[in-house]
Amino acid sequence: MVQIPKQQPAQPSAALEAVSAGPVAPAGPARGAVPTSADVARLAGVSRATVSYVLNNTSAVRISEPTRRRVREAAKELGYVPHAAARSLRAGHTRIVLMPTPEVPVGPLYSGFLNELQWALSRLDYTVVQYGSVGLGGEDAARAWAELRPVAVLAPVAMGPDGIGILKRSGAKVVITLGPDPVAGTHALIMDHREVGRAAGAHLLARGHRRVGVVMPREEGLDMFALPRLAGVQESGAQVVRLPLAYEEDDAARAAAHLRELGLDAVFAYNDEYAMLLMRALQDAGADIPGEVAVIGADDLMLGRLLRPRLSTVRIDLPSGEELAGLVDRLVRDPAAAPEVRDVLVASTVPREST
């Protein structure tokens, strides 16, 4: 049996590989110890570098198929897994794409979008990691994120130019912001929720409604969507009154009474779920919809079609996950590309019976 030295030089040649490729050695890792590439090398009878070349699918070095097979079998037998961290130390970055974990419960539309994107990036061999930034400000979040050495980051606009600079200096090749505005010097997918309010406002005006209540959820964290939606309704030229509303039946009864006292003739209800809540309260109080008050939601959820009267809504289209994954991949390969800014949120009215 060929005696395999415990540690092989870091740069093997094809000749060295031929010498070290002997029969399988019996030695395994100590019981309970994490198996290392040295253990795999010993068991497969090859050098550690050969193990690394085989398991990382390096094509630069010619290694015979039987040797490759022996290495893979030894790795499997020992339960050896390459260390992503070690790989990333060599490469300067990982194949990780970081996405922020939403800090508020997001609807089926946005979570479907995130899911699809995750699948599409995985198919391109990226590791998608959702990372919370709980309790951290912009730059602190950026520093925490940068520790993982992601190759690309989909960042909230709130991270700001300084945070984005931290990520880039730590090796991120691509930072794409998601939000209402671009951040100078980096790519941006603009999701402008004013479009949603503008579509709702224009629809209500076209149907002859002038005095419009706009639901503002009292739940924390929703202002980032609710404020631009409100601004959009205001821009449409309607006369606007804010209607704060918690997602509970008592507060809906109160809001329904209040909007009838004010004599409003329409409501843009933030989204379909708040619309369903408020519509029920209005109906329980005897209001005719849309005769006395028209109601429009947003998001085009199934539930709107099931209500009577059927709920008018604003449909929101986002880019497909595949499209966005392709963009990330293209920018990773061309990190010097000029900042791309894309408007990705498209809003369109779905008129039904409630307006």
Add this chain to the structure above:
Amino acid sequence: MVQIPKQQPAQPSAALEAVSAGPVAPAGPARGAVPTSADVARLAGVSRATVSYVLNNTSAVRISEPTRRRVREAAKELGYVPHAAARSLRAGHTRIVLMPTPEVPVGPLYSGFLNELQWALSRLDYTVVQYGSVGLGGEDAARAWAELRPVAVLAPVAMGPDGIGILKRSGAKVVITLGPDPVAGTHALIMDHREVGRAAGAHLLARGHRRVGVVMPREEGLDMFALPRLAGVQESGAQVVRLPLAYEEDDAARAAAHLRELGLDAVFAYNDEYAMLLMRALQDAGADIPGEVAVIGADDLMLGRLLRPRLSTVRIDLPSGEELAGLVDRLVRDPAAAPEVRDVLVASTVPREST
């Protein structure tokens, strides 16, 4: 000015630190290069090891507060971020807790649970990473996950004992499965959805309904919840008919007609959303609820309270995120603890007007 050598020995003493702690040197990293701890050391006028001790908050070495401050300021000025990978290579694992990204859209209940858990773990200084296992089988997923060297993993039961072995041999101190059954040799949080079906079945029987349709969503990925819920209704002693149902209005009209033909007197509708869909189809077809057909959902969503008749449902309680985060932390500190198996899903009926 004290000249700081580029590379310091790995093990500094307090004396060495005192020597190297000179005034701030002007040198920064080359333009565009990723700043390293050597750059921070040069700027702060200390050794690299001191930089490491300060930024990792090591208490084993005494370092004066002014020195600590100088290091932190230099790191901030240069935009230096420690490399999680390098730290994990030293420690053998990271502070990462891996959770599987749900592969199907999950309802507000489960996503709220995951959100809360994420916050609670972050407060305990863990980095929570949601990781997809798209298109990977049990062991392949385990190998992909193991590359990140997580300290703890919340794993789906489908990962199996071999997958869990791979994770443990790669240094994970804790693997906790989430699912209907425990996996031998590791901790388990049992979420037994048969409880949900049992509660629904018992409620319907108590109200005199014997012939029960059970909605089976046609949407992919939901069988892992739907099958045990069905089994639970069967265990309750009711006479059960499966009702396949896609989440769309046409299929709901078809299912409603079918269940009336069969003369079923009740439906357990999988969850509140499918219940709303089917109830609307039954009402549109002129069926009296609950006179002709009783309907019960699950999840206790707000929408059930807004329907007329108000929807009976099964409320599901899961442990608080804080409680579960505490368990993870305790097990990380005591990785030799005997496997803990906890039943965490509690189901209770919320009777309203639809049954």
